[in-house]
Amino acid sequence: MYEPSWHDKQYLPSLSIPNSDAMFESWKFRAAATRANLPFKADIAYGTHPRENLDFYPATNPQGCVIYIHGGYWRAFSKIDTSWVAEGFVGQGLSVALINYPLCPEVKIADIRSSCVKAFVHLYQNVFGTAERQAVVVTGHSAGGYLAAAYLTEDWVAHGLPQNPIAGVLALSGVFNVEPLIDTSLNASLKLDVAQAISLNLNAMQLHAVSELCLAVGQDESDEFHRQSAELKKNWASLAPQLINLADANHITIVDDLALPGGQLNKLAVDMARR
Numbered sequence: 001m002y003e004p005s006w007h008d009k010q011y012l013p014s015l016s017i018p019n020s021d022a023m024f025e026s027w028k029f030r031a032a033a034t035r036a037n038l039p040f041k042a043d044i045a046y047g048t049h050p051r052e053n054l055d056f057y058p059a060t061n062p063q064g065c066v067i068y069i070h071g072g073y074w075r076a077f078s079k080i081d082t083s084w085v086a087e088g089f090v091g092q093g094l095s096v097a098l099i100n101y102p103l104c105p106e107v108k109i110a111d112i113r114s115s116c117v118k119a120f121v122h123l124y125q126n127v128f129g130t131a132e133r134q135a136v137v138v139t140g141h142s143a144g145g146y147l148a149a150a151y152l153t154e155d156w157v158a159h160g161l162p163q164n165p166i167a168g169v170l171a172l173s174g175v176f177n178v179e180p181l182i183d184t185s186l187n188a189s190l191k192l193d194v195a196q197a198i199s200l201n202l203n204a205m206q207l208h209a210v211s212e213l214c215l216a217v218g219q220d221e222s223d224e225f226h227r228q229s230a231e232l233k234k235n236w237a238s239l240a241p242q243l244i245n246l247a248d249a250n251h252i253t254i255v256d257d258l259a260l261p262g263g264q265l266n267k268l269a270v271d272m273a274r275r
Contacts, residue, residue, distance in 0.1 A: 007183040010224035011175070013251035023252050024081075031083035038090055046122035049102045052115055055079055056127055057086040057096040064135025064167070064273035065095040065128060067120070071142030071173075073181075074112055075104040075189040082141075088259035088266050094273055095132050097123050101147075105189045109178065109200055116147045121159045135273040137168045141255050145174025145215075146202065149232065152213070152239070153205040168212035168272030170265065172258065173225055173251050176202040176232045180224065203235040212272050213241040216265055218249030225251065244268075 004015055014020040040057040068085045070077050079098040086096040101115040124133060140148035149171045157163050179197035181187060198204070213236065215229035226245070233241045246254055246264060257263035 005183065005185075007180055008185055010222045011181060011184050011186065013221070016222070017250050017252055020252060027081050027084065031080055034083040034087050035080070038086060040086070041127075044122075044127065046119045047115060049107075049115070051078070051100050051102045052118065053079075053100050054119055054123070055083065055098045055100075056123075057090050057098075059090045059093050059095045061093065062095045062129065062131045063093040064137065065097060065123075065132035066269055066273070067097045067099065067123065067136065067138045067148075069099050069101075069116060069138070069140030069144035069147045071140070071144045072103075073186050073190070074109050074143045075186070082255070085255070085259045088261055088263070089270070092261060092270055094135075094137075094270065095128075097127070105191055108196070109190065109192070110196070113147060113150055113200075116150070117154055117159070120151065120165075121161065124161055124165055133165070135167045136165060137170065137269050137272045138166055139170040139172065139258065139269055140174075141172040141258075142174065142251065145171035146176055146178075149174060149176060149202055149213070149215075150205075152207050152209045152211060152236075153202065155208045163208075164210050166209060166211040167275070168214070168269070170214045170216065170258075170269050170272065171229070171232075172216050172254050172265070173218065173221060174215065174228060174232070175225075176228050203231055207236065207238065210239065212275070213239045214244060214268055214272075215241055216244040216246055216254065218246050218251055218254040220248070220250040221254075242268075 043053045066089045079100040099119045138148045233243045258265040
């Protein structure tokens with residue numbers, strides 16, 4: 001009988017969350033309802049790979065924009081699985097961009113980081129209007145939390161953008177040091193080795209951009225997910241990050257709070273855009 005390793009128990013939420021498959025399946029129906037309800041521009045290409053595209057949900061008279069980067073441990077899901085996140089912001093005057101990216105094992109995590117940088121540059125230069133550029137909040141979940149935080153290590157001037165084009169970053173349940181994943185079953189797809197993991201560790205990277213930063217973890221998540229955010233808060237102390245332990249939330253339901261108008265994380269993202 002298969003017995004999950006300690007690392008799998010810590011890093012695979014599906015092992016500890018009852019009915020996780022059904023919860024992820026419900027995302028698809030919620031996402032389809034959003035796409036039927038809100039006008040949006042679909043599959044805007046930002047690169048040559050078939051998955052290098054994004055969806056853009058414009059707000060009426062926008063006061064900023066929220067960029068959402070989906071999770072799935074860099075190997076699963078897509079922007080259309082979480083279209084429903086847009087429902088939480090468009091009605092509050094914030095446009096929403098949902099980024100798609102290539103997946104492991106076809107590409108490496110470093111390649112995915114590069115794709116997400118290309119997506120941001122394309123959005124800023126070719127999709128956003130003036131109002132949206134003035135207040136950009138980047139948020140992401142799990143792998144997307146890593147990718148959102150990684151934007152603060154990017155030299156945006158080298159891409160022809162302002163030095164600090166982001167007003168705030170809200171990283172949900174992020175894994176910012178990927179080295180522990182080498183010892184999980186996930187690594188069959190991620191193909192990580194120690195050298196790669198060291199090069200990807202956000203804790204050791206130089207910050208090139210300044211913004212508000214919030215690191216959020218669900219109260220019911222594993223010790224390792226809590227440690228990952230606490231460690232980044234410590235190592236990126238120059239940004240004075242806020243660390244949130246979201247009550248009664250697990251690794252899946254934490255995204256619901258982001259998408260719910262008036263939810264703690266939703267309100268935080270909106271406030272970041274309006275400060």
